[in-house]
């Protein structure tokens with residue numbers, strides 16, 4: 001059986017120049033498949049608000065949502081490191097709130113680590129979490145919980161000022177004790193610079209090939225859910241088509257009385273059947 005992934009192992013991967021693989025998952029079945037595929041990190045992203053719950057942002061996602069989905073994922077995983085997102089307002093309000101809510105994701109959800117969004121201003125919170133034994137992954141660049149500040153998803157760090165800020169933020173997260181940092185939708189040259197500068201692994205999504213690892217939202221790589229394609233993501237399957245076709249075939253066979261056949265049915269003794277009193 002393959003080695004269980006731990007936080008120190010991921011840090012070792014960076015020093016050995018070995019790439020880190022990560023994918024989101026939100027339920028038992030897909031988490032089990034990702035674990036069987038030997039994904040290093042399974043991220044229970046608050047993107048579950050979009051892809052599982054049908055919200056148009058991650059903002060309505062609650063701690064209860066995160067705990068329920070993290071627990072389901074955890075039950076399917078025996079090897080990968082399970083990281084759970086801290087949802088909007090569960091950690092920004094105070095380091096105490098962050099400890100309480102991150103603690104719930106570990107204690108009730110079974111996560112091994114948490115992820116939170118934000119740069120230098122999150123350093124104190126990260127220090128507190130790490131001091132009580134909670135590993136933290138940072139998240140810089142396009143940070144979906146700030147959708148109302150950004151307006152819409154756009155590439156972050158294209159100007160010298162923005163790029164400097166992202167580099168300084170990455171340094172601050174690493175110094176505060178974060179074990180890795182997600183870089184979302186930033187120019188690939190900036191991602192390379194951050195990767196070369198900080199000692200912790202960078203995990204890119206729309207951040208080019210030079211990061212220490214890559215993460216994708218499960219639905220984007222499987223072609224599941226929206227038929228929209230994103231520049232940063234590659235489709236490795238088209239489950240929409242497969243699932244739609246399967247549903248249509250099932251529907252057609254029921255309507256045409258082709259399914260079920262005797263092969264899918266259960267028999268009983270003729271004698272028992274005849275013994276039933278049909279009169280009321």
Ligand code: KIV
Pocket residue numbers: 024044045046047048085139182184205215217
């Ligand atoms: O919530 C999420 O899925 C994420 C990934 C995009 C990194 O944060």
